[in-house]
Amino acid sequence: MSSKSFVYVPPSEPVNNKNVKISQLCELCHARKAILKRPKNMQKVCKLCFFHVFETEIHNTIIDNNLFYRGERVAVGASGGKDSTVLAHMLKLLNERHDYGIDIVLLSVDEGIIGYRDDSLATVKRNQKQYGLPLEIVSFKELYNWTMDEIVACAGIRNSCTYCGVFRRQALDRGAEKLGINHVITGHNADDMAETVLMNILRGDVARLEKSTAIITKSKGSPIKRSKPFKYSYQKEIVLYAHYKKLDYFSTECTYAPEAFRGTAREFMKNLESVRPSCIIDIIHSGENLVLKKKDASQTKHGATGFVDGNRCEKCGYLSSNKKCKACILLEGLEANRATISIENDSSVDGAARVMRQLEHMSF
Amino acid sequence: MNELISKDIKRNKTRMVKIKVEFLGGLDVIFNKERVHNLNVPKEDPVTMADLLDFIVETMIANKKDVEVFLENGTVRPGIITLINDTDWELEGELEYVLEDGDIISFTSTLHGG
Numbered sequence: 001m002s003s004k005s006f007v008y009v010p011p012s013e014p015v016n017n018k019n020v021k022i023s024q025l026c027e028l029c030h031a032r033k034a035i036l037k038r039p040k041n042m043q044k045v046c047k048l049c050f051f052h053v054f055e056t057e058i059h060n061t062i063i064d065n066n067l068f069y070r071g072e073r074v075a076v077g078a079s080g081g082k083d084s085t086v087l088a089h090m091l092k093l094l095n096e097r098h099d100y101g102i103d104i105v106l107l108s109v110d111e112g113i114i115g116y117r118d119d120s121l122a123t124v125k126r127n128q129k130q131y132g133l134p135l136e137i138v139s140f141k142e143l144y145n146w147t148m149d150e151i152v153a154c155a156g157i158r159n160s161c162t163y164c165g166v167f168r169r170q171a172l173d174r175g176a177e178k179l180g181i182n183h184v185i186t187g188h189n190a191d192d193m194a195e196t197v198l199m200n201i202l203r204g205d206v207a208r209l210e211k212s213t214a215i216i217t218k219s220k221g222s223p224i225k226r227s228k229p230f231k232y233s234y235q236k237e238i239v240l241y242a243h244y245k246k247l248d249y250f251s252t253e254c255t256y257a258p259e260a261f262r263g264t265a266r267e268f269m270k271n272l273e274s275v276r277p278s279c280i281i282d283i284i285h286s287g288e289n290l291v292l293k294k295k296d297a298s299q300t301k302h303g304a305t306g307f308v309d310g311n312r313c314e315k316c317g318y319l320s321s322n323k324k325c326k327a328c329i330l331l332e333g334l335e336a337n338r339a340t341i342s343i344e345n346d347s348s349v350d351g352a353a354r355v356m357r358q359l360e361h362m363s364f
Numbered sequence: 365m366n367e368l369i370s371k372d373i374k375r376n377k378t379r380m381v382k383i384k385v386e387f388l389g390g391l392d393v394i395f396n397k398e399r400v401h402n403l404n405v406p407k408e409d410p411v412t413m414a415d416l417l418d419f420i421v422e423t424m425i426a427n428k429k430d431v432e433v434f435l436e437n438g439t440v441r442p443g444i445i446t447l448i449n450d451t452d453w454e455l456e457g458e459l460e461y462v463l464e465d466g467d468i469i470s471f472t473s474t475l476h477g478g
Contacts, residue, residue, distance in 0.1 A: 009399060011386055014449035016466045024455065036452040044455065082389070082474075239389065239445060239474045240452075251390035251473070266475070270442040 008126065008248040028053070035244075039234050039277035047244055054241055058229055059094050065215050067185075067227050070101035074183045075176045078106040078135070080123030083187030085249040086238050087230060091185070092131050105179060109171045110139035111164055112147025114350045116254050123250035130248065138175035140167055144331060149350055152256060154337050160256040166326045170318060173224050181224075188228040191235040191269065194280045197287035199265050206292060213287040222319050234280060380404040381411045382465045385420070389473040391444065394430035405463065413448075414459040416469065434471070443475040 020033045026046035027034065034044035038053075045053065062068065076091060078084045088106060095102055108124050111117050121137065128135040141147050144167060151163050176184050193213060200209040211217065218225040230238065242249055272279045312318065313325035320326070385401045392399045405411050405419050417440070421431055433441070439459060440446050446453040447470045448461055463469075 011388060011470055012384060012400070012468050014468050016449050016464060016468070033451070034455060035450055037454050047450075235474050236445060239472055243388070243445075243447075243470075243472060244450070251388070252393070253390060253475075267443075270475070274442040 008123075010246040010248075011243055036237075036240060039236055039273065040281050042277070050237075051241070051244070054233070054237055055090065055094065055097075058090055058233060059098060061215070061232055062094065062100070062229055065227075067216065067229060068100050068102045068183075071103075072101075072183060073103040073105065073179075073181045074185055075105045075107040075136075075172075075179060075181045076133075077172050077184055077186040078108050078124050078127065079187075080108075080120035080127065080250040081187070082239055082242050082249045082251060083189055083192075083230065083235075085123070085127055085247050086242050087185065087187040088127060088131055088133065089245070089247055091229070092133065104133050105181060106133050106135040107172060107175045107179070107181075107184065108135065108137045109168050109175065110137050110141075111168065112140050112149055113254065113256070114149055116252060117148075119252065120250040123248065126248055136175055136179055138171050138178070140171065143167075143171055143174060144327070146331070146334060147350075148256070151334060154334055157256055161262075163330055164256075166330060170325070170327050173222075173318075176224055184224060184226045186226060186228055187230055189230040189233050189235050189238055190280050190284060191266075191273075193228070193231055193287075194283040195262070195265050195269055197283050198269065199262065202265065209287070209290065210292055213284055219319050232281065232284070379407050381407050381463050381467075383416075383463055383467045383469060385416075386468065386470040388470055389445075390475075391434070391471055391473040394425055394427070394433050396426070410462045412459060412463070413446075413453065413457075413461045413469075416463060417459075440471065443473065445472045445474060446470070447472070 024033050025044075026032050026049050027044050028049040029046060032046035032048065035047050036050060037044050038050075068074065074091075076084065076088050078088055088104070091102075091104055094100065095104065106124060106128055108121060110121060124135060124137075127133075139147075148160065148164055152160050155163065172184050172186075176182070196212050197209070199205075200212055213231075215229075215231050216225055216227045241247075269280065311320055311322070313320040313323070313328055315324050315328040318325045318327065324332075381404070383403050383405065385403055386399055387395050387401075388399060395401070401424070403419070405416060417435065421435065425431055425434065434444070435441055446458075448456045449468055450470075453461065
């Protein structure tokens, strides 16, 4: 079962056009049939009005928050998934429509997960052609000399998301640095943000809670800022937008198990959403307005949290709140456990996760 | 399977409703990795979306463990978008919608990473 080249097949165009009742009309144009009820305000809108309001809302988010300046070069974190595909499409469209004067580059991280990332990178490469945007790929292998498949073979499947998350975040920064770009844009949507707020509350992670709803984040001393123009965009609307616009995106679950806690939080959110769709935007609103009590001066003086912004890792020079950055600590642990004897051209760990998945599903 | 159904027609003189069902956004994994399925759903009375869900579960999901990926509490699982001729099924009466020949029903998962 080699990774067969994935060919994009657009969803079918409906052929049954029925008579439209007045009660089914779009609440904005009152002329066409409504095709969705917007989760944030329950408004019924037609396809064309949906495109218009959805695009305009994102434009407004960009303008209200001064996300870009004229002449800025930006890197879109592109995974080939629904969010980043819509993001690349949307930024190109809005940049042309509203003349932001920005230069857009696609930036992808190859974690080295055979049977998953190789297929999704093929999608990014098609997007590159479809949108006519330059693409840069940085890989875990070249940055850290480890692929995710090798990491999982060494450290086990349980912590895979921890390693992947830490390394990917750094890899995006390093990729941007390589391109001489100081602004990385990611496709995090309202659902992701609400989920993060919820998880920080459930974990009591007060330090992260206040920062988790910021649309632009920047560490002190870092030249690279990150922004999330989809902060207020519902996942459902992003997926519907991709569906109606027939955008070519990759949709397969990562071969490694998702982090159990995040998975549970996500399921909980989805269930809440089906009862009360506005809850996603409501959670973000709560997160934004949550102001935490100032810490005692005596506590902050001694750095009770141990968190110093703007430090650099003594090993690799990457920004770190501690002496060594998290990636270097993880790498040290990995190196200590790397097999000392290796077989030449050994490819047994490639796609290890996929094999594991298949084994899990086998039964007699 | 088509043969079986056509025998069934002769025997029971049941009629069929011809529709197209699509499993998108990664949901095809539980349907033999086939995204598009042309279906003939046997009908005696009007066939509703609820009947279609039963039909899908009974005849199309090979591994019964996968049913919970698709359904929850007797309806489509939250996080899966259901469209009837590209219209959100919320606006079409959900489970009570009566299928017609030529309808295109799509189920799109939003649950995987972005």
